[in-house]
Amino acid sequence: MSIYTEKNRKTKKLIQTSFMQIIENKSFEAITVGDITKVAQINRGTFYLHYKDKFDLLDQIEQQLFEDLGNHIDELQKYYSSMQKFEKNQEQLAATLFNSIKMHAPMLKIFLSDRGRAGFHLRFRDAFSEKVRVNLEKNESFHTNLKVPMEYYLSFITSAFLGLIEQWIQNGLDKTPDEMTALYIEIISIIQKNQSGL
Amino acid sequence: MSIYTEKNRKTKKLIQTSFMQIIENKSFEAITVGDITKVAQINRGTFYLHYKDKFDLLDQIEQQLFEDLGNHIDELQKYYSSMQKFEKNQEQLAATLFNSIKMHAPMLKIFLSDRGRAGFHLRFRDAFSEKVRVNLEKNESFHTNLKVPMEYYLSFITSAFLGLIEQWIQNGLDKTPDEMTALYIEIISIIQKNQSGL
DNA sequence: CCCAAAAATGAACACACTGTTAACTTTTGT
DNA sequence: ACAAAAGTTAACAGTGTGTTCATTTTTGGG
Incomplete structure (x- = not known):
């Protein structure tokens, strides 16, 4: 329950808001994991530490x-x-x-x-x-x-x-x-x- | 309007029925052009002679x-x-x-x-x-x-x-x-x- | 029957995205 | 300072994409 959980939560939130930002103008089916991590400014590998894939995220x-x-x-x-x-x-x-x-x-x-x-x-x-x-x-x-x-x-x-x-x-x-x-x-x-x- | 049109129509129909057969058990997003042409028993290139992509088909x-x-x-x-x-x-x-x-x-x-x-x-x-x-x-x-x-x-x-x-x-x-x-x-x-x- | 047009094939292509791995660095709490 | 967790970096094999081009098959008109 320490700060690790907090950091984890923050990154997930960052991924989510980045995703929501992208889906404003691009259909879900066309969005790639790379699109999301580029906006979130994190490594693509980091995404997979938190979500199985983009479907899991949604x-x-x-x-x-x-x-x-x-x-x-x-x-x-x-x-x-x-x-x-x-x-x-x-x-x-x-x-x-x-x-x-x-x-x-x-x-x-x-x-x-x-x-x-x-x-x-x-x-x-x-x-x-x-x-x-x-x-x-x-x-x-x-x-x-x-x-x-x-x-x-x-x-x-x-x-x-x-x-x-x-x-x-x-x-x-x-x-x-x-x-x-x-x-x-x-x-x-x-x-x-x-x-x-x- | 000759038989070419007819042949064309038949191939399109074949692609469509093959697609409908696949989508019975597999979600649209997961279906590939290769899946469709395999069932239709036609060349993958042939698909692109009739449709821009799988979205166009749908x-x-x-x-x-x-x-x-x-x-x-x-x-x-x-x-x-x-x-x-x-x-x-x-x-x-x-x-x-x-x-x-x-x-x-x-x-x-x-x-x-x-x-x-x-x-x-x-x-x-x-x-x-x-x-x-x-x-x-x-x-x-x-x-x-x-x-x-x-x-x-x-x-x-x-x-x-x-x-x-x-x-x-x-x-x-x-x-x-x-x-x-x-x-x-x-x-x-x-x-x-x-x-x-x- | 032969030939030109249309349709389909086969194989190759560069490209993009996937999910995973491994070694490494940074952040954080004790 | 050190151990644990989180994140980075770069590479990987695999799969699907859409396009190309030379070749073969199907088809109808002359």
């Missing part, structure tokens, strides 16, 4: 992102939770989500684009689905009365929400998280009035 | 897929079209879509997975969005009364639909297109009863 960055997002959501969920009405709770979850997405928007923008890695949107959706599922299961009557398979329902609902998020990020965060929440509620109400268009 | 396969899907939808849309009620039309569009998705499921399954190429789901959604947009614009009152930006609405709605499709494909097409349509309608009705869970 895996670790991705994992940390999901952890951060998850923790942020969990923490804020504590403030509301059980004593409140179900519907109101959902709305607050949405607002919470838009906020934490905004914090990680630069990274998400890249990872969701064609510069990222294949399948990211699936891993993102799965991580997100899990949070929604836990939340849904708090409402027992909903869970037991659901006529469609849970997996399909979750996939539909989370994909819709992520679609909104993707559009938001693609638009360069042109709205505040509160505006996004309002927009989200408005869309739901359009569907409820049966004017969905689908 | 681009062309992808483009053709979107073209096929689009044509299929357009054609079936003709049978219903304008004289019918708007809502009924939407339901038929959904049924049509589930059918054409099923036809291309093997390829879509791979391209949407982490064996495919980054950003595929975006290109897929955009192609799909376009069809939905055209369809929505037939209903003028909807279009003019829409309170949220069209892009956000489209993103929400098409992502939701594609989420359902992704789950379906992931489940190995465990339902018929008709069952999927029923399932889709049921989910919409859940949301309309305000039990959405989001």
Whole structure:
């Protein structure tokens, strides 16, 4: 746990930030280990002391992102939770989500684009689905009365929400998280009035 | 237009099917041109007579897929079209879509997975969005009364639909297109009863 | 049937990136 | 000062890239 661990951590961080700097303008598949170590100004061999390869590097960055997002959501969920009405709770979850997405928007923008890695949107959706599922299961009557398979329902609902998020990020965060929440509620109400268009 | 064109077309097709055979078990990023030509039993140089590189190959396969899907939808849309009620039309569009998705499921399954190429789901959604947009614009009152930006609405709605499709494909097409349509309608009705869970 | 055009082959090429190794230097704590 | 950890340097064999060029095969028109 001494300073060695600290130095180690710092180098890893340096590699990560250098990598993120490069992926701003170059697709992941085109990035080489040499590109990264040149920007980080370290020896190429040093990279391999910390990561197996560039995929391992991205895996670790991705994992940390999901952890951060998850923790942020969990923490804020504590403030509301059980004593409140179900519907109101959902709305607050949405607002919470838009906020934490905004914090990680630069990274998400890249990872969701064609510069990222294949399948990211699936891993993102799965991580997100899990949070929604836990939340849904708090409402027992909903869970037991659901006529469609849970997996399909979750996939539909989370994909819709992520679609909104993707559009938001693609638009360069042109709205505040509160505006996004309002927009989200408005869309739901359009569907409820049966004017969905689908 | 002679037999040379035909021969050319056949070789391209051979390269494509060989590639699709390989990508069943190996991720796109790991596939080499040598892998492809070995399976196709042609010279590696021949590959470069037809494609710039493996990315060009995938681009062309992808483009053709979107073209096929689009044509299929357009054609079936003709049978219903304008004289019918708007809502009924939407339901038929959904049924049509589930059918054409099923036809291309093997390829879509791979391209949407982490064996495919980054950003595929975006290109897929955009192609799909376009069809939905055209369809929505037939209903003028909807279009003019829409309170949220069209892009956000489209993103929400098409992502939701594609989420359902992704789950379906992931489940190995465990339902018929008709069952999927029923399932889709049921989910919409859940949301309309305000039990959405989001 | 023969010939010119197109397509495919085979082998070689320089180049770039990979992941690993081994000897060495620097940084750091005790 | 010395031992341990981290990083450096340079070299390596291996693999894939995209291109070249001389050669062979396939094909249709005259």
